[in-house]
Amino acid sequence: MRLVISILLNGLMVFLASKLLSGVTVDGYMAAVIAGCVLGLVNFFVKPVITLITLPLTVITLGIFMLFVNGAMVLLADYLVGGFDVDGWGWAILFSLVLTLMNTLLSRYTISKKEK
Numbered sequence: 001m002r003l004v005i006s007i008l009l010n011g012l013m014v015f016l017a018s019k020l021l022s023g024v025t026v027d028g029y030m031a032a033v034i035a036g037c038v039l040g041l042v043n044f045f046v047k048p049v050i051t052l053i054t055l056p057l058t059v060i061t062l063g064i065f066m067l068f069v070n071g072a073m074v075l076l077a078d079y080l081v082g083g084f085d086v087d088g089w090g091w092a093i094l095f096s097l098v099l100t101l102m103n104t105l106l107s108r109y110t111i112s113k114k115e116k
Contacts, residue, residue, distance in 0.1 A: 009106065010036035014084075017098045023091030031083030038077045038084075039099075047073050070096035
């Protein structure tokens with residue numbers, strides 16, 4: 001049950017982020033849920049490999065290059081999911097930052113609720 005709730009919340013965050021950013025479009029909530037699932041899978045399987053390959057560049061840029069890695073993962077999800085469109089690198093990087101902020105806020109809220 002927890003996995004289903006996590007998937008639906010991730011889809012909701014993708015949907016809300018697409019409403020905030022004009023360069024990201026989602027054709028409905030179901031496409032947002034699918035995009036959220038694909039983003040999760042891409043971040044789980046592909047991102048560690050890309051991060052390892054680009055580690056020297058990430059160290060040289062003091063971690064700034066990870067923004068481009070995150071943007072690349074969003075663009076890969078854009079390529080894989082119909083109904084989820086991102087208009088270039090800038091929007092992909094901004095979308096990943098917005099999703100990161102939303103996930104951080106959501107996790108802080110759920111952690112503080114568990115402690116009480």
